[in-house]
Amino acid sequence: MQQTADQQVHNLIRGAGKAKGERGRAKMDIVESKHISEPIKSEAQISHLALDIGGSLIKLVYFSTNSDSSSSSSKDSVAVSSGNEGRPVLEGKLHFAKFETAKINDCIDFIRSKQLRHSGFQKHGAPAGEKCTIKATGGGAYKYTDLFKEKLGICLDKEDEMDCLVAGSNFLLKAVHTEAFTYMDGQKEFVQIDHDDLYPYMLVNIGSGVSMIKVDGPGKFERVSGTNVGGGTFWGLGRLLTKCKSFDELLELSHRGNNRVIDMLVGDIYGGMDYTKIGLSSTTIASSFGKAISDNKELEDYKPEDISRSLLRMISNNIGQISYLNALRFGLKRIFFAGFFIRGHAYTMDTIAVAVHFWSKGEAKAMFLKHEGFLGALGSFMSYEKHGFLNLKVHQLVQQSPVDASRGGDKIHDPPNGELNENQSIDCSICLS
Numbered sequence: 074m075q076q077t078a079d080q081q082v083h084n085l086i087r088g089a090g091k092a093k094g095e096r097g098r099a100k101m102d103i104v105e106s107k108h109i110s111e112p113i114k115s116e117a118q119i120s121h122l123a124l125d126i127g128g129s130l131i132k133l134v135y136f137s138t139n140s141d142s143s144s145s146s147s148k149d150s151v152a153v154s155s156g157n158e159g160r161p162v163l164e165g166k167l168h169f170a171k172f173e174t175a176k177i178n179d180c181i182d183f184i185r186s187k188q189l190r191h192s193g194f195q196k197h198g199a200p201a202g203e204k205c206t207i208k209a210t211g212g213g214a215y216k217y218t219d220l221f222k223e224k225l226g227i228c229l230d231k232e233d234e235m236d237c238l239v240a241g242s243n244f245l246l247k248a249v250h251t252e253a254f255t256y257m258d259g260q261k262e263f264v265q266i267d268h269d270d271l272y273p274y275m276l277v278n279i280g281s282g283v284s285m286i287k288v289d290g291p292g293k294f295e296r297v298s299g300t301n302v303g304g305g306t307f308w309g310l311g312r313l314l315t316k317c318k319s320f321d322e323l324l325e326l327s328h329r330g331n332n333r334v335i336d337m338l339v340g341d342i343y344g345g346m347d348y349t350k351i352g353l354s355s356t357t358i359a360s361s362f363g364k365a366i367s368d369n370k371e372l373e374d375y376k377p378e379d380i381s382r383s384l385l386r387m388i389s390n391n392i393g394q395i396s397y398l399n400a401l402r403f404g405l406k407r408i409f410f411a412g413f414f415i416r417g418h419a420y421t422m423d424t425i426a427v428a429v430h431f432w433s434k435g436e437a438k439a440m441f442l443k444h445e446g447f448l449g450a451l452g453s454f455m456s457y458e459k460h461g462f463l464n465l466k467v468h469q470l471v472q473q474s475p476v477d478a479s480r481g482g483d484k485i486h487d488p489p490n491g492e493l494n495e496n497q498s499i500d501c502s503i504c505l506s
């Protein structure tokens with residue numbers, strides 16, 4: 074029988090209690106990698122992989138065992154049979170990786186380097202020679218079907234993008250204590266989620282474009298709105314206006330910029346005064362990029378730093394406002410923001426949070442997710458279990474390590490070696506049923 078996303082989450086969490094003190098318990102660290110171009114440790118074996126192929130980025134989630142299963146004498150042998158109900162438990166790590174969609178060939182090379190054909194991707198019991206299949210979501214799962222077949226001989230088994238986002242979000246919010254946090258005035262505060270009081274909430278996924286989804290329960294949701302002014306707009310317009318070569322460079326520039334150079338503030342219009350009657354302070358942006366009307370300057374006369382800052386502020390503010398207005402339509406007080414546009418970037422989060430706070434008069438709360446860009450890929454990964462495709466059973470969360478609370482600083486958070494550090498990993502286990 075197929076399981077709902079909620080049942081999967083329930084299994085995961087229920088298993089956590091059962092697992093405590095169990096001998097031979099398997100551990101799975103969750104590790105994030107960035108633009109990986111080299112294989113992970115050669116002895117690691119990849120047993121499951123899922124994709125989210127978006128308009129800007131491809132996200133991968135894959136499970137690797139800690140050692141080579143063919144070595145039966147290894148003390149790190151892959152299968153241990155002390156899991157729940159005697160099922161074999163795999164010991165390993167859940168990895169996260171991303172590639173630019175424009176560089177899909179790098180992603181294909183990466184997958185090829187994992188030698189999936191020898192790693193259990195064929196449906197259990199399927200005749201030899203049957204095509205290798207991996208779960209994939211996002212528009213690229215359709216667009217690149219032929220490319221994957223042609224280059225890797227792999228069939229993409231498509232999962233709906235919204236289903237995956239919601240499944241990934243529900244899973245993370247329930248399974249990871251330190252997943253959700255608020256960010257305001259440079260202060261990051263983790264939010265403890267009451268599992269019995271999670272729904273309804275608004276999920277705003279800021280990718281190339283933005284989806285706003287009212288989540289009412291496990292697998293129960295409606296995409297209530299969206300906007301085409303999203304992460305792709307920031308990166309696309311930013312690239313044209315600043316000549317930046319990478320998204321990271323554009324984000325980095327915004328740290329040093331001053332938006333007041335280009336944005337027209339209420340004070341610019343009101344001779345330095347607040348417009349108190351309607352609640353606008355002199356420092357509120359009256360019109361993004363509005364100063365460029367009258368400055369008599371050309372594009373080259375503005376610093377790329379200031380352009381980047383104004384653009385980031387404009388887009389973040391707009392998304393925050395639209396999100397709140399949609400939350401208001403349905404009386405939702407909690408809005409979770411995800412998607413790779415955010416990148417744990419302080420100014421982005423602060424702007425979104427301020428917009429939600431301002432328009433809701435403090436009634437609604439913006440929250441952010443640690444695994445922001447991987448919701449869809451995680452949901453896609455979890456669908457292996459839903460379909461019983463590979464008998465994968467993520468069944469318990471053992472513990473989470475504390476997260477570095479300084480992570481919300483005004484900097485980019487992908488560590489130089491591309492992997493999350495110890496503090497940012499979570500331990501759990503999976504078991505094959």
Ligand SMILES: Nc1ncnc2c1ncn2[C@@H]1O[C@H](COP(=O)(O)OP(=O)(O)OP(=O)(O)O)[C@@H](O)[C@H]1O
Nearest residue numbers: 127128129130280281282304305308320412413414
């Ligand atoms: N290294 C990067 N390269 C390009 N864009 C990046 C990078 N890091 C963050 N971004 C931002 O993240 C956005 C993509 O986010 P995400 O991966 O969540 O969406 P997507 O799945 O590509 O888009 P969609 O869901 O709309 O198809 C980009 O448009 C850009 O704003």
Ligand SMILES: CC(C)(CO)[C@@H](O)C(=O)NCCC(=O)O
Nearest residue numbers: 212281282283284298299300301
């Ligand atoms: C089209 C998708 C869903 C693809 O991920 C995303 O880019 C999006 O939500 N764009 C916004 C489209 C709109 O609602 O105006």
